[in-house]
Each structure stands twice: as structure tokens, then as C-alpha cells.
Amino acid sequence: MAAADPLGTRREGGEPVLITEILAWLLDPGNWSGPDGILRQTLLHLFYCVLAVTSAVLLAVPAGLYIGHTGRGAVFVVGFGNALRALPTLGLVTLLTLVFRGRVALVALTVLAIPAVLSGTYAGIRAVPAHVVDAAKGMGMTSRQRLWKVELPNALPLLMGGVRNAMLQVMATVMVAAYVGLGGLGQILLTGQRINDYERMAGAAILIALLAVLVDLVLAGVTRLVTPRGVFLTARSGTTSRRRR
Amino acid sequence: MFEGLIRYFSSSSNREVLFEQLGQHVYLSLVPLAAGVLLALPLGRLAQRLRWLRAPLLGGANVVYTVPSLAVFVLLPSVIGTGYTSSGNVVIALTLYTTALLLRPVLDALEAVPEHVTLAATAMGYRPHRRFLAVELPLAVPALTSAVRVASVSNISLVSVGALIGVGGLGRLFTVGFPMPDTVRIVVGIVATVLLALAVDLLLVALWRLLTPWERAGKAVSRS
Numbered sequence: 503m504a505a506a507d508p509l510g511t512r513r514e515g516g517e518p519v520l521i522t523e524i525l526a527w528l529l530d531p532g533n534w535s536g537p538d539g540i541l542r543q544t545l546l547h548l549f550y551c552v553l554a555v556t557s558a559v560l561l562a563v564p565a566g567l568y569i570g571h572t573g574r575g576a577v578f579v580v581g582f583g584n585a586l587r588a589l590p591t592l593g594l595v596t597l598l599t600l601v602f603r604g605r606v607a608l609v610a611l612t613v614l615a616i617p618a619v620l621s622g623t624y625a626g627i628r629a630v631p632a633h634v635v636d637a638a639k640g641m642g643m644t645s646r647q648r649l650w651k652v653e654l655p656n657a658l659p660l661l662m663g664g665v666r667n668a669m670l671q672v673m674a675t676v677m678v679a680a681y682v683g684l685g686g687l688g689q690i691l692l693t694g695q696r697i698n699d700y701e702r703m704a705g706a707a708i709l710i711a712l713l714a715v716l717v718d719l720v721l722a723g724v725t726r727l728v729t730p731r732g733v734f735l736t737a738r739s740g741t742t743s744r745r746r747r
Numbered sequence: 748m749f750e751g752l753i754r755y756f757s758s759s760s761n762r763e764v765l766f767e768q769l770g771q772h773v774y775l776s777l778v779p780l781a782a783g784v785l786l787a788l789p790l791g792r793l794a795q796r797l798r799w800l801r802a803p804l805l806g807g808a809n810v811v812y813t814v815p816s817l818a819v820f821v822l823l824p825s826v827i828g829t830g831y832t833s834s835g836n837v838v839i840a841l842t843l844y845t846t847a848l849l850l851r852p853v854l855d856a857l858e859a860v861p862e863h864v865t866l867a868a869t870a871m872g873y874r875p876h877r878r879f880l881a882v883e884l885p886l887a888v889p890a891l892t893s894a895v896r897v898a899s900v901s902n903i904s905l906v907s908v909g910a911l912i913g914v915g916g917l918g919r920l921f922t923v924g925f926p927m928p929d930t931v932r933i934v935v936g937i938v939a940t941v942l943l944a945l946a947v948d949l950l951l952v953a954l955w956r957l958l959t960p961w962e963r964a965g966k967a968v969s970r971s
Binding site for chain 2: 521524584585587588589590591592593594596597599600601670673674675677678681682688691692695703704706707708710711714715718
């Protein structure tokens, strides 16, 4: 299936690469410093991910809030979201880079992150139980007050779930930025592949994986921090937010 | 652009390569999808029946799902000993991924089957396994379908990203087209990938309708 199938876990001499050698590569301080070192590439990697997801949040959360609150354009969320999801990021990145040059490729990462944030926000607002919104109405809250004081806080767990999903997808694809020369941990991996250095590839892959898990944990922590206590407790006991359909 | 497309498609070798890549893409994304469904169903069932297994299974699935697939493509060979772009490696990695993605929806879908339905089935004499296959599983199909649709799109896009490290499929059009540079190839790749995702999605919706005839039967009756 793969015409250019190279080394696998075996180097040319046929001897297997040991986990200790990967660790040795990871622990070598020489690999950490310098312009192409692990430290700088990790920060770049993280920067691209955060930038893409933040842009997606700025674009998709207001749209999701509007659609969820007014109920207008719900068809759009599903159709548009699925179409965006199907767009191959690598294709978009290479195309944008060839046509516009420069760092415009990061736009593709934002495009990738939008559907998850949009559907999370929308689903969060729609999942707020009708009796809660009715109670807010009965208390005399205006439409705007209901959105900010009732619907948004209640939607936060699902909204943040969307953000976590978006970050996950961006983390899984940010390597494409390295392919068009923007750097990041993917660059170490791709260099390793070009020079047939499996330790370097595996070391970079381990770092990419660890970073993704770490960032997801951080976002899980943020979710708990921003979710109001009452909403968090309800979600945990599963009395209201589970009844979605 | 338009002329470029005509020139691209007028070459029979280009067409052959495109079809071969399409075939690879279908194989690399849909075999793991099917395998993932087949694995996630019994695992979801286990998690539903045995409460103590639930936290470790869901936690494990979450970690697997969080790790970027490209990292798995590179690291899996050191466990199973294949080349990292070999189809076996990609299929196993994406199967793991699909299973992890589907485990929670499967569990949620099974939990959502109303208790009075399972009780009625038990009263009619269904044994647990038969009841699972004949009653609970069919009723879980609608919720399952939406999860499988997400998984199919995700697999299709992960295979194209895999082209970065030399995995076959339509993503090759990007890694071949970029250094040339040839935007036509890239556009062909994007369109072909989107069409593939769309076709698979339509097939899944058709399968869902086929598997849940009672949903439409109910509607037809209530309308008349």
C-alpha cells in the first residue's frame, strides 16, 4: 500500500530501535536548545493550536449563541458544520500556502476548529431545560438577560466540551503547519523521517502525544473553573443536562 | 484552473492514480470504521453491564482519543513491529481511534433504551443476549448512527493527514502537488475527499433508514 515504505521500527542494519534509545534522544539536552530545538518547537506548536482555537471561539461562539438563542439557522449549523468537517486540512493548508504564501495556512486550522465549537455552543444552549428558561422569563428577565445570565452559564459544560474537541482536532492536525514550513513539533518528526532517524521521529511523536493529553487536561480544569458550581453539580448528578433529546 | 482540470483528467495515468488513491482511502478509512463499530458494541455492552469497568474503559478511551493519530502512526510500530506507513499499522491505529470515539456514544445509546421496553422484552421471554441483539441494539441505532457519521468523517480526514508521513490515499495528491507546485492536483484532492466523505455519509443515512423501518412506519400511521 505504501510505496515509499521505509524503516518501521528497524534501522537499516535490521536491529530494532529500543525505547531506551528514544528516551536517550529525548533526554539529550543538545536536542532541546537552539532554533530547531524541542523547546522552541513545542512553544510554536502550542502557540499555533491556541491561536487557531481562540480564533475559532471568537467566530463560532457568538454565532452558536445567536442560533441557539433565537433558533434561527439551526439547519445551517448541521449542514455547514458537516461540510467544514469534511474539508481535508492538509489540502486546504497546501492550497492556501501556494495561492497566498506566508502564514495564511493557519486559517485552515481555524476552519478545522470551527464546527466543534459551533455545535458545542449551539447544543449547549439548546440543552438548557425549557422550564429553566421559562422561569427566567416569568421572573421578568429580558431576552438579553436570559441569554447571558441563564442560558450561557448553563451551556458552559457543553460549550467547553466543544472547545476541547476543537483543540483535540487541531492538536491532531497542527503537524500540517510544519509541512508548509511554519515549524512546530511536527518539523522535528518530519526531519526525522527525511533523514531516516526513527529515534527523532518517535521522540517527537511522544512529545506531540504528551502535549495533546496535557492540554486536554488543562482544558478540563478550565471547564471546571468556569462552570458555575450549581451547573456543575447538576451536570454531575445528571438530572437535567442528560435529558437532551 | 478549469483548463488545468481538463488537462489533469485527460491523462489516463492521472485518472488511474486517482482511482487507486481513492480505493486506498476508502480501505484505510472504512475498514477501521467497521472494525471500530464491531469492537465498540461489545465493549459498550460490557461497560453497561459491569459498572466497575465503566470508569477505566471510558478513561482509557478518552486518552486514546486525545493522542493525535499521527503520533500513533509513528509509535505503534514499536509495539506491533510493522512499518509505520504499512496499511496494517494505519488500520490498527484508526481502529483504536474509532473504538475510543464510539465507546461513549454506544454506552449512552444503550442506556437511553427505556427500561419499560427491556422489561417488556424480558417478560416476553427474551434471554439477555437475544434481548440485546433483537431489542436494545436496534433501538440504539439512531443515536449510534450520528456517532458513526462523525467517526467516518474523522477517519477520512485522518487518513489524508497521514499523507504527511507517507500513508497512501487521496492525501498523496496534496503531498505530491505541493512541492511541484500544482494547485490543480490539490484542488482535485480536496474535492475528491469531500465527495468521498459526502458519499459515505449518505450511505450511512441510507443504512440507518434501512435499519429503523419502524420510525417511518410510525410517522406514516400518525399522519393518516
